[in-house]
Amino acid sequence: MRTIFLLFIPFFLSSDLVLEITRGAEKQIKLGIIQTDFTELDATQIIDVIKNDLERTGEFILIPSTEMLSIPTSPDSVIHRDWLLLDADAIIFLTTEKLDKSIDIAYSIYDIRAEKIVLKKKIYGVPDGLRQSSHYVSDGIYKHYYGIEGVSSTKLMYVAKNDDIYRLIVSDADGFNEQTLLKSTQSIISPAWSPDAKDVAYVSFENNRAQVFTQNLETGTRKLILSSKFSVSAPAWSPDRKYIAFTSTMDGNSEIYIINLDTKKIERLTENSAIDTEPAWSTDGKKIIFTSDRSGSPQIYELDLRTKLKRRITTEGSYNARGSFIDKNNIIFIHRNSTNFNIATFNLQTRQLQVLTNTEFDESPCIAPNGNVIIYATKEQGYSMLAGVNISSNVGFKLPALYGELKEPAWSPFLR
Amino acid sequence: MKKNLILIFSLLFIFSCSSVSVETVEDQKTKTVDITESSSRSFAVGESLDLGEPSVRIYFDYDEDQLKESSLSDLLGMSRIMRDNPTYTLMVEGHADERGSREYNLALSERRANAVKDFLSSSGVSPFNIEVVGYGEERPVELGSNEESWSKNRRAELFLLK
Numbered sequence: 001m002r003t004i005f006l007l008f009i010p011f012f013l014s015s016d017l018v019l020e021i022t023r024g025a026e027k028q029i030k031l032g033i034i035q036t037d038f039t040e041l042d043a044t045q046i047i048d049v050i051k052n053d054l055e056r057t058g059e060f061i062l063i064p065s066t067e068m069l070s071i072p073t074s075p076d077s078v079i080h081r082d083w084l085l086l087d088a089d090a091i092i093f094l095t096t097e098k099l100d101k102s103i104d105i106a107y108s109i110y111d112i113r114a115e116k117i118v119l120k121k122k123i124y125g126v127p128d129g130l131r132q133s134s135h136y137v138s139d140g141i142y143k144h145y146y147g148i149e150g151v152s153s154t155k156l157m158y159v160a161k162n163d164d165i166y167r168l169i170v171s172d173a174d175g176f177n178e179q180t181l182l183k184s185t186q187s188i189i190s191p192a193w194s195p196d197a198k199d200v201a202y203v204s205f206e207n208n209r210a211q212v213f214t215q216n217l218e219t220g221t222r223k224l225i226l227s228s229k230f231s232v233s234a235p236a237w238s239p240d241r242k243y244i245a246f247t248s249t250m251d252g253n254s255e256i257y258i259i260n261l262d263t264k265k266i267e268r269l270t271e272n273s274a275i276d277t278e279p280a281w282s283t284d285g286k287k288i289i290f291t292s293d294r295s296g297s298p299q300i301y302e303l304d305l306r307t308k309l310k311r312r313i314t315t316e317g318s319y320n321a322r323g324s325f326i327d328k329n330n331i332i333f334i335h336r337n338s339t340n341f342n343i344a345t346f347n348l349q350t351r352q353l354q355v356l357t358n359t360e361f362d363e364s365p366c367i368a369p370n371g372n373v374i375i376y377a378t379k380e381q382g383y384s385m386l387a388g389v390n391i392s393s394n395v396g397f398k399l400p401a402l403y404g405e406l407k408e409p410a411w412s413p414f415l416r
Numbered sequence: 417m418k419k420n421l422i423l424i425f426s427l428l429f430i431f432s433c434s435s436v437s438v439e440t441v442e443d444q445k446t447k448t449v450d451i452t453e454s455s456s457r458s459f460a461v462g463e464s465l466d467l468g469e470p471s472v473r474i475y476f477d478y479d480e481d482q483l484k485e486s487s488l489s490d491l492l493g494m495s496r497i498m499r500d501n502p503t504y505t506l507m508v509e510g511h512a513d514e515r516g517s518r519e520y521n522l523a524l525s526e527r528r529a530n531a532v533k534d535f536l537s538s539s540g541v542s543p544f545n546i547e548v549v550g551y552g553e554e555r556p557v558e559l560g561s562n563e564e565s566w567s568k569n570r571r572a573e574l575f576l577l578k
Contacts, residue, residue, distance in 0.1 A: 189552075222449060321520045361514070
């Protein structure tokens with residue numbers, strides 16, 4: 001394990017994703033992290049991962065060890081005045097336990113004002129899973145303070161374009177462990193995760209038309225979901241994993257279909273001379289929302305899979321497209337009101353529309369599995385990059401590519 | 417044929433070797449499918465490379481698939497060529513500008529290509545000799561984020577295959 005640590009490369013050097021906070025939270029939680037055991041294991045790497053995870057939410061400030069006035073070895077030896085002077089909210093005490101092939105991390109949150117431990121947890125490590133275990137600690141701390149699951153332990157998928165080469169990439173949420181799933185000279189769009197995060201689906205133009213492939217992350221095995229001389233695109237996995245909804249022009253016009261992945265049986269869901277595309281499942285799998293320009297401009301519609309009844313959802317704005325569900329009652333989509341294309345949410349019950357971004361060309365919105373962080377593609381100085389918004393804290397961030405362009409983000413489900 | 421292609425692609429897997437891959441087991445498990453290699457390039461890039469410059473470009477307004485009056489003479493000219501040469505095939509590629517959703521643009525670009533096909537077939541060209549494909553916003557001719565570039569990218573390209 002020791003030798004492996006020596007191979008570590010400073011943060012982000014090998015990553016395409018460099019996060020910049022563009023708008024901070026109003027109130028940030030201030031924490032110090034302290035390793036309390038003195039085993040042979042140096043927990044600096046673990047602390048660095050946690051620090052980075054928490055700071056990139058924009059909702060935490062971590063106190064550097066050089067600024068700590070005293071370093072307690074246990075909760076009993078905390079000199080409260082030293083921490084109150086720093087305006088610290090809590091100290092995170094970390095203890096690591098090195099086992100044969102893995103490392104367990106125990107952590108506790110010591111609240112400075114309450115003068116007691118308010119949370120105590122242990123993450124059981126798996127072989128070579130130290131970064132992931134560290135992300136679980138971050139997510140536990142995040143949940144303690146905000147009551148929402150953290151997403152540091154999840155993954156991101158996106159398309160990177162450099163020198164006319166497209167790469168479909170999966171990385172940890174912090175940009176580490178970048179894996180190229182597909183490298184192509186032709187465009188790759190609309191990546192989507194299977195609900196168990198074991199497979200992905202995407203549109204590849206490698207055969208000179210849009211085709212939907214699924215690819216297993218572990219084996220790399222690719223399958224064409226449907227062989228057709230017409231375009232097949234916009235894949236979306238049903239929550240039960242049995243179906244993929246997609247768009248095809250196989251009947252002469254863009255219509256929405258679902259395919260049963262086992263039986264390959266196809267069912268057509270729309271029948272209309274207008275464009276129908278971008279199907280997205282509701283969380284319970286009973287409804288699909290989609291984009292249609294049957295009214296003259298693209299708008300979001302809802303389809304009840306049992307009754308087959310369709311109704312229009314969006315009425316505000318000249319362009320509403322690429323919708324997906326945040327939760328049972330809220331959807332997110334691209335919204336154009338005057339000139340800009342922005343990301344907006346809409347509450348299906350209150351019918352309230354809220355615009356979340358203010359740049360010019362925002363597209364491909366995607367929600368993190370905790371329902372609280374949105375990632376989308378935008379343009380800055382002619383280059384496409386990723387950006388995001390934290391809904392509850394209103395923290396904004398961007399993830400520019402170190403070189404080239406980034407687009408089409410897709411956040412993984414929870415991996416636990 | 418398609419099945420064979422998939423088979424070929426699945427034989428082209430290479431292990432990824434990221435510089436941080438020492439850290440997790442997952443890294444060694446995830447595989448990269450590389451279809452940029454020369455052996456698969458003929459499939460990956462294929463016909464579009466051989467098509468060369470289009471015979472005709474037809475332009476469209478924002479979020480529109482209606483043909484413009486200014487395209488009429490080009491379309492009628494193409495119609496005459498196709499009617500005079502019933503062995504020719506016409507490939508019509510539809511495109512969109514970069515704004516808005518990629519999937520909606522894909523659908524829109526296909527409608528633009530179909531608008532050209534519908535016009536030509538109603539003018540007497542056999543629809544069986546016309547192939548359409550949509551590329552959405554994926555193959556722009558101009559890269560700028562301004563109306564001048566967008567207006568050139570909202571197009572259908574007609575390629576005569578003799």
